[in-house]
Amino acid sequence: MSDEVREPRSSRRRDVPSGLWLRCPGCSKMIYKNLMVERGNVCPECSYHFPITSEERIQLLCDPDTFVEHLKELAPADPLGFIAKRSYRERLDETQSKTGLRDACVVGRAEIGQVPVVIGVSDSRFLMGSMGSVVGEKIARSIELAREESRPFIFVSGSGGGARMDEGMFSLMQMAKTAAAVQRLHEVGGLFVSILTNPTMGGAMASFAALGDVIIAEPKALIGFAGPNVIKQTIKTELPEGFQSSEFNLEHGFLDLVVDRQEMRGTLIRMLAYFCQEA
């Protein structure tokens, strides 16, 4: 449920050096940047998946020029007047001007393999993709849109923050709200494909992200409820290698598929054909 604690690490990861070579956080090898970018921001050595922006993700998954953003006007408020070392307002303003995003997810209508869908993507640049009122509202209302227009709903999650602490109980309640929206879609036979990227934890993972009819993860993503550090402190033992990875979750039966970023669009198109087309 934390975002601040993870921010430094994530910004380190995001600050890809402008040179030709960079060190992969997955395998620690020096890799050629152009080759990494060419492969969808995936390490050519160990296939570590670098985080990508919501814009890049939409480009990667949707048919060209089909995405039309929905609910763009929603912007975060500061319902608690949350002030710690720095105020939430200040952090919001700073993140907004740095990223050009209003909040941590983008939703809209699009086509994938010519199938009309509603798609949402969280953006980890914005307070670790954590879920506050805006993210919860956008997810719930875009699921409603999918229900009303009989479109499949696709959501790409990436939230190390889980439920956003700075909005307190408003954030926690978004878990119930998004889950209730999934249920309404489910009741009319709508399809929900949940795609998990590194990391999807806490309140995001324990609500909508876990409720896909099909759940797909990118390789080696951190997926779970409690953060590894919290678990370590609670049980006072080291955690096994690969704990809470995509592969760990696949092995324990919680995922349908682990799919490389480069294969994701193709997989989605095949899947939509099964669920949304006659023949």
Next chain:
Amino acid sequence: MENESSAHGLDFEAPIVELENRISELRSFSESSEIDLSGQLEELEKKCEEKKRAIYSHLNPWQRVQIARHPGRPRTTDYIHGFVSDFLELHGDGTYRDDPAIITGLGRIRGRKVMIVGHRKGKTNQEKVACFFGMPHPEGYRKAIKKMRLAEKFGIPIISFINTAGAFPGIEAEERGQAFVIAKNLQAMASLKVPVVAVVIGEGGSGGAIGIGVADRILMLENSYYSVISPEGCSAILWKDTSHAPRAAEILKLTSSDLSNFQIVDEVIEEPIGGAHRDPMSTIRAVEEAILRHLDEVSDLDPEDRKLKRFHKYMAIGRYADQQQQVVEDQG
């Protein structure tokens, strides 16, 4: 319960506990020596009442968190003993294991059939350890939803007692899908055709609390708390250690009055002066009364209407700026 409560006196309660101790000493002296001390006793009792009132009318959020965690505070099992008759405990999740950190069973409240679901912290040391101090594993959440589905099948309303520091953070809990079971519970509770009334009786610890907390009515005891993260966890994130938990408790806005102002909670149930741990019986009666009143109100609805209302209740929770709306308001 009273012995336990005085044995775990909270710092800010010390003046109250001191007076209480003097009263009981004086009373036993007066009884054994057959000397009439009723005048002095009356005076001390009055003083004690005043002290309680003074301290309890100015509680800060961190003090409330401490009261919410007080070992003498009535727990789920105390409410069951207090007003649920013919309680028939039902165990198991049908998949893996019976998690004692969640207690479930059938019962009657003033003759009305209900399914009880609640967190169980345990009373004896052995129980506490078995219950992981009220922190459920995935099988606990599966057990809860299994019994709720059973209740739904037979049209029996559900009463949920929330009192957990959180879902257990451990290796096995993750291996068995803690996030996935909580998510499934949220979805399933949104779909229930029977009335659901949830009461936060102590700690409302994040995902572990809401995992049995999606309801038509959410009630909260005055000195309970409900929060997205524990004050200690919040303190660790913001200040790198847990010592700022009191400050964190303040900024998280986790008290019953905060959440009532935010319209997240439907009713705050008042506690006796001095807190629920000082007078468990009248607390239990107040909770019983509130549950029945809300149950009556939501029972009259058509099942589909009730479900839709529950959905809209949650849809309405959230505060954000809608820039288009702001423009419209400005023009109006």
